[in-house]
Amino acid sequence: MAVQSIHFDKTIKSLLDEKKYQTLKDILVTMEPADIAAVFEELDEGRVPLLFRLLPKETAAETFAELEAPHQELLIRGFSDRELHELVNELYVDDAADLVDEMPANVVKRILAQADPEMRKEINEILRYPENSAGSIMTTEYVSLRPTMTVAEAISRIRKTGVDKETIYTCYVTEGRRLLGAVSVKDLLLTADDEKRVSEIMDENVIFVSTLTDQEEVAQMLSKYNFLALPVVDTDNRMVGIVTFDDAMDVLVEETTEDIEKMAGMLPSEKAYLHSTPWDLFRHRIPWLALLMVSATFTGLIITGFENALAAQVVLTAFIPMLMDTGGNSGSQASVTVIRALSLGELEFADAPRVIWKEIQTAVLCGLALSMLCFAKIMLFDRLLLGNSGITVLTAFVVCFTMALTVLLAKIVGCSLPMAAKRIGFDPAVMASPFITTIVDALSLLVYFGIATALLF
């Protein structure tokens, strides 16, 4: 069971107060780095370095990698050069590269100065790749084997070189850095004949990605194939690193959060909610709010255009919110479903006709059900129960007919826009609820006033 962090924070704080460092060491050694990091995030800043120094070297590096950037910076600023040297060279290369990517320039300078030459070279290698590419999230620490090795030789190589590798369970068979195949430790261990060659048992049909492949695609491939790691090759087809499943899981969660933020009309943020200031939140939220507010001008203009009609039939105004909301909801159901399916790779642009046809059929079903319900509601509740005699059967018909048409238009717009966005290389996620709502609002009012003008005046 996960450590109950709330009680735990208190225990650790009081042990720190009482300077019981040996007890603290004994407790920390039993904890997972992710849990230690969570405790650190809750401590007063001044106490973090003290507690950090109680950690065993390896745990210290792993805990450091789990911390958020502000805490990392705080720690580094407090470190002596020797401490920094130890930490940096204990980190996995991909974590070190992330760190360099996030720290301010003067801290980066110190980090690179303390990194061993080999480490520095590999960090710089990873930093060359564009953000969100496979190259930028890969690690260069993997086990490589020669095709001519025997199983016994391979196992002995793993035992000798494995300690620094992020994973030893999938090994890559290379020749002159060219990727020939992959072999798992399971295959090696389960091969009864120790003298068999690696080339005989390796899987030659290795699935690999390029350094420039988008990280989301890499993560989806790892998830689809249930692999522990995927090899990354450069443009000259030489193997340069691997992406491991744990980084892929983080990418999946991160990219989904970004999608969700975009779908709700926000610019994606990398900071956790509790670490964001109101100013951060404001900057990420105001652009879409402002844009959508200004686009609502069209809706306003439509209403102004029919001002006289509305003045004559004020009862029509009361149904505007219901029509607009139902349109918005119908549209966002379709758009969100399509956006999610696109980002999971279940849909492609080529599926557009099937998708639109499916949405039209669904819209007809939804539209029929809703207009019947709406008709019953208007006649029984608004007219009979509330005695609003301004509502005639014809008014109810106008509202319900608008409802059905709006649902149809909303579903078509809702499913088409994300696919069109994908097609022209835009992010489909921004074509979600808020955007669709604004378009559907205008459409539903045009339909409403169009039908009303034709039938009621």
Next chain:
Amino acid sequence: MAVQSIHFDKTIKSLLDEKKYQTLKDILVTMEPADIAAVFEELDEGRVPLLFRLLPKETAAETFAELEAPHQELLIRGFSDRELHELVNELYVDDAADLVDEMPANVVKRILAQADPEMRKEINEILRYPENSAGSIMTTEYVSLRPTMTVAEAISRIRKTGVDKETIYTCYVTEGRRLLGAVSVKDLLLTADDEKRVSEIMDENVIFVSTLTDQEEVAQMLSKYNFLALPVVDTDNRMVGIVTFDDAMDVLVEETTEDIEKMAGMLPSEKAYLHSTPWDLFRHRIPWLALLMVSATFTGLIITGFENALAAQVVLTAFIPMLMDTGGNSGSQASVTVIRALSLGELEFADAPRVIWKEIQTAVLCGLALSMLCFAKIMLFDRLLLGNSGITVLTAFVVCFTMALTVLLAKIVGCSLPMAAKRIGFDPAVMASPFITTIVDALSLLVYFGIATALLF
């Protein structure tokens, strides 16, 4: 690089037409089960069994596990008892349990009849646990070691028993089924001294879950700790299985999709979009659409209540959509952010005061910016450019003041409702955009007409 499935489907179809079975076999043997499954899903139903029989036994089982339920059923119905026997006993236990869970009763009967007694026992074991619990997604096939074994004995045990296990890389040290510790194959291989005892190198602080732990929590723990597998213990603290990272990734994706569907006002569906009929989509979408449509009655009533005011100042109507949409967008930004943070475990109910205070500050910033922009827009565009003389400075002030208040109310409602839902054990995800929009619509109209009545009449 992943196989380009579109071209590939064609190749496979034409090879099938030409009956080139040996070539097909040669191609299939190079492919990953997930890719073969994708090809199957695109084939005519009649050809699937034929192609399936060309697969090597192990690949056949893995491919089968990747297929969607309708294709699985189709294959099973076509199998002889012997074929079914071979397949079922080659499946991993968790996949077999999933299969039994999804097939109709008469198919289940055949499957269980063909399963070996041990397999049948384990399937039934897994099926005893509630849906979405760790017990229901675990596999009972893991490597267990005794604490008294030496490293050499442990490795030799893995080599002997590992072939049927879903993962061999994390082994669990048990005594009388009680979980004592975990040891990784990496630790075993990198221990130089073959005569060391497992008890000396094992990690005694194993993080485990109970059979009843929610699958989403299990997935988040695997992702947080970067583990390959998590052990599952029953209520008597005996180890009964493991959950592996690949299943956790699937759970994460599935649960997020469910959250997204709920946030867009849909009942979650287990079927992929392209496999859902319009009737399926209708059933999942109509409940919220209908409920929200009916709740818009309140908004209608508010407008009806101020009918006379609106008739006197028709210009006010034109701003209703802008106010409602901006309120809805502001509210859904807050609610979606909070829902996501809750489901990632970044927020708890105890954080509510901090969250509400943060949202109030953000709302003040957004509200100020939006009302200033709105004031400028109304005065310059609506009044000056369009020459709408019905709009006075006072009207503009009423609209902008309403805007600021609406944004404030929307953000407070948007962040509070999901936290309140979480508190009382409801799913926070249903407190998203559509629901918030309906509430905020009513609030914004009340504020609007309240201010307008006070200042304009």
